[in-house]
Amino acid sequence: MNNERTPGLEELQERALARAVARLRSGVMATVFGLTCGTGLWIATVWLLVRGGERVGQHLSLLRFYFPGYSVSWGGAFLGFVYGAVAGAVIGYVLARVYNRLADRRAS
Amino acid sequence: MTSPDERRTLIAGAGPAGLACAWELGKLGREAVVYEQDEVVGGISRTVSHDGYRFDIGGHRFFTKVPLVWEMWGEILGEEFLERPRLSRIYYQGKFFDYPLKPLNALTNLGPVEAVRIGCSWLWARAFPEREERNFEQWVINRFGRRLYEIFFKTYTEKVWGTPCTEISSDWAAQRIKNLDLLAALKNALLSSGSKNGEVISTLIDRFHYPRHGPGMMWERCRDRLAEGGIATLTGTRVERLHHEEGRIVAATVRDGAGERRVPADHFVSSMPLPALVRSLDPAPPPEILEAARRLRFRDFLTVVLIVDKPDLFPDNWIYIHSPDVRLGRIQNFKNWSPEMVPDPSTSSLGLEYFVNEGDDLWSAADDELAELGAREVEQLGLLAGGTVLDSAIVRMPKAYPVYDEGHREALPRIRDYLLGFPNLYCVGRNGQHRYNNQDHSMVTGVYAARNIDGGAHDLWSVNVEQEYHEEVHTGEAEGAAAAGGDRLTPRPAVAPSLEKRLLAAFARYDPVALGGAVGAVAALGLFLATAVLVLRPEEPKGPTLSLLGNYLFGYEVSWAGSAVGFLEAGLAGFGFGYLLARLLNAMISNAETTLRRELEMARILE
Known part of the structure; x- marks a missing residue:
């Protein structure tokens, strides 16, 4: 006669899983973005230097407007690695913090 | 005995x-x-009953x-028991909107400018929802955006309850409003037969008994x-x-x-x-x-019944009147509920519903005055179709609705x-x-x-403590409920926190709106700063290379105005990119989860 049904553990697990929202760890994001951007800029610079030519890195060198002292040269490649790493870390960190904040607000 | x-x-x-x-x-x-x-x-x-005409108090x-x-x-x-077709619409600013709301119909009626305003307001509500859903206004805005709330919910709800929406508990909204947010409604409107995991979603109950x-x-x-x-x-x-x-x-x-x-x-x-x-x-x-x-308070209810010398006035069973310029809240067309509600087929009977408080001016008004008010308002709304009111009756129903207030x-x-x-x-x-x-x-x-x-x-x-009410029938859910004899009416136990933590760590999805918002914010700020740095530098022409972005971002250039344009457009593009990225990631996580489930299933079988 009892028509009530209590959901089983499996059903509850499914519901909890459906609700779960991932969070980004800002430290990890800063590290990953920093390393990726730093290495990326280093490779991009070195690639142009290895290829050579008349006007090496005409466009990439415009990054000097944002990264003072940067140029398409061996020294610039290492400086670019540092700049890229710092900029990437900032981007990754901000991205994670903004995402987590928005996700928290929406979840609450 | x-x-x-x-x-x-x-x-x-x-x-x-x-x-x-x-x-x-x-x-x-x-x-x-x-x-x-x-x-x-x-x-x-x-x-x-009144002279052979039958009336339903509220429908x-x-x-x-x-x-x-x-x-x-x-x-x-x-x-x-008759099976009857359902048609119910909302009357607002001289236009009829399908009810339950159908986004395409609503947006067509409202026009493109209003549609954009609604879309922006909904995006804003999705990105920055109210933290606390204590009252009706917060609940609806979080799901539909402020603009839709103001058009479709505020005036009618306040007419029905006689109190500001900010003083009505969110419980009521959760219980009574269809569990459709704008995105779900759009999906439903665009995909006529949505199907997910074998679950057919039939959101609109278009027939009833x-x-x-x-x-x-x-x-x-x-x-x-x-x-x-x-x-x-x-x-x-x-x-x-x-x-x-x-x-x-x-x-x-x-x-x-x-x-x-x-x-x-x-x-x-x-x-x-x-x-x-x-x-x-x-x-x-x-x-x-x-x-x-x-x-504990109640809202009371008053129906002004008008018998009209026209066989067909409008096709609806009922119409919600959102127009704030009349006190009328809803109109029932009883003949469309059942033809036998009306004894003379050449006539129709309308039930004009007023939401009142016992003892207020409408409740205490004389029947003649109420009939006159009703006839005037229905004429003003253009729903009498040139017909003449032959007779009227007044039905007062105290304590019709329990009020969900603080x-x-x-x-x-x-x-x-x-x-x-x-x-x-x-x-x-x-x-x-x-x-x-x-x-x-x-x-x-x-x-x-x-x-x-x-x-x-x-x-x-x-019974009926489930937060969302049930006008959407998810067929799979209904079948499950039938098998269990109506399980949805039972309370649910809490989930063990340790289990939840493990699930969170294992297969949590990314929030697309949050990731979109984050990428959008970073992209917008990034382009703004990149532009501003070049604008502040003395070289001329300013940023010819960065200006090439104008090929993709409409109206963008390296100038202060361009930095504002770039901020907006890069923000939108970033939002779209982040949103899609999260969806893609979630699909991959879902795929990984499915694969794992299959492997576990196989392992069980082999055992």
């Missing part, structure tokens, strides 16, 4: 809850008596997901069938006092045309309004309970806990629980009360 007053199980109220309880008791072979203070049965689900579709209710309706009414002579027919037939089985329904009999001793109800004092008498009781089922029940207790409850009962939130649990101290007292129905149940949920409370009297242990107060 014992006389009615010696049945020992007394039921107060012959509405759907009380009569369903009596019906179930009859099936269980138990005796009972039903007391009804009015002369008619059905409560608010009654049918009122009662017979729709349920609870199998036992459906079976009971069938047993009582059999072939007198209805007794041939209105809802009262169901309850009149129920009363007659009960009488045949020996369960009497005594109309014109009011429960005045409820006597209790040592924590049990022992008797009720009832009053009818012959005077008062005391009736002994083993069980008492009450669909009386909760404040009236509390006040009737003898000895009186503690002062804080009486005070809590005083804080007072109710605190007072109701206090009263409920106190009444639960009486093991042989069962509160059922809309007013009996001060809960905005439809008649199916009210009936379930009555049936469960009967089963408890027969030795069951159902928690009557947990």
Whole structure:
């Protein structure tokens, strides 16, 4: 006669899983973005230097407007690695913090 | 057989809850008596007659997901049940909007400018929802955005409840508004037969069942069938006092045309309004309970019936009137509910519904004035189609809707806990629980009360506590409910936190809106800064290379104005990119989860 049904553990697990929202760890994001951007800029610079030519890195060198002292040269490649790493870390960190904040607000 | 007053199980109220309880008791072979203070049965689900014209107080579709209710309706009414097409629309600023809202229809009616405003307002609400959903306004804005709320919810809701939306509890919204947010509604409108994991989503109930002579027919037939089985329904009999001793109800004092008498009781089922029940207790409850009962409020209801000399006025069963320039809240076209509601096919009858408070100006107005007001307003709305009003009638229905306000939130649990101290007292129905149940949920409370009297242990107060109401039928869910006999009415236990943490770590999804917002913010700020740096530098021309972005971002250039344009457009592009990225990631996570499940399944089989 009892028509009530209590959901089983499996059903509850499914519901909890459906609700779960991932969070980004800002430290990890800063590290990953920093390393990726730093290495990326280093490779991009070195690639142009290895290829050579008349006007090496005409466009990439415009990054000097944002990264003072940067140029398409061996020294610039290492400086670019540092700049890229710092900029990437900032981007990754901000991205994670903004995402987590928005996700928290929406979840609450 | 014992006389009615010696049945020992007394039921107060012959509405759907009380009569369903009596019906179930009859099936269980138990005796009972039903007391009804009015002369008619059905409560608010009654049918009122005037010169052969029949009226429904509020419009009662017979729709349920609870199998036992459906079976009971069938047993009582059999072939007198009609299946009727449903059309209901919203009238706003001279236009008709489909109800339930269909986004494409709504956006077409509102025009492109308003559509953009609505879209922006919805995006904003999704990105920055109200943290706390305490009131109706917060609940709706979080799901539909502020603009849609102002157009489709605010005016009508305030008309119905007579209070600002900020003072109405969010419980009501969760219970009564369709569980569709704007995105879900758009999906539904664009994909006519949405299917996900075998679950067909049919969000719009476009047909419903209805007794041939209105809802009262169901309850009149129920009363007659009960009488045949020996369960009497005594109309014109009011429960005045409820006597209790040592924590049990022992008797009720009832009053009818012959005077008062005391009736002994083993069980008492009450669909009386909760404040009236509390006040009737003898000895009186503690002062804080009486005070809590005083804080429960009701909204009352008044129907102006107009009989018009036109066979067809409009195709709707009912129309919601959102226009703030009339006091009218809703119009019923009774003929479209059942052709037999109208005796003369060359005429129509309209029910003009006004939401009022007992004793206010409309409630107290003379019938002639109300008829005149109704005719004027329906003419003003252009719904009379050139017809002439032949006759009118006024129906006043007190305590039609329990009000979910801040007072109710605190007072109701206090009263409920106190009444639960009486093991042989069962509160059922809309007013009996001060809960905005439809008649199916009210009936379930009555049936469960009967089963408890027969030795069951159902928690009557947990019926219809599910937050979202049920107008969307997810077929899979309905089948599950049917298999379990209406499982959705049961409370849910909490999930173990350690399990939840593990699940979070394993297969949590990314929030697309949050990731979109984050990428958008970073992209917008990044382009703004990149542009600003170049603008501030002395070289000319400024940023010829970065200006090439103008090929992709409309109106962008390296200037202060361009930096603002770039900020907006890069923000939008970033949002789209982040949103899609999250969706893609989630799809991959879902895929990984499915693969793991299959592997586990296979491992189990091999074991």
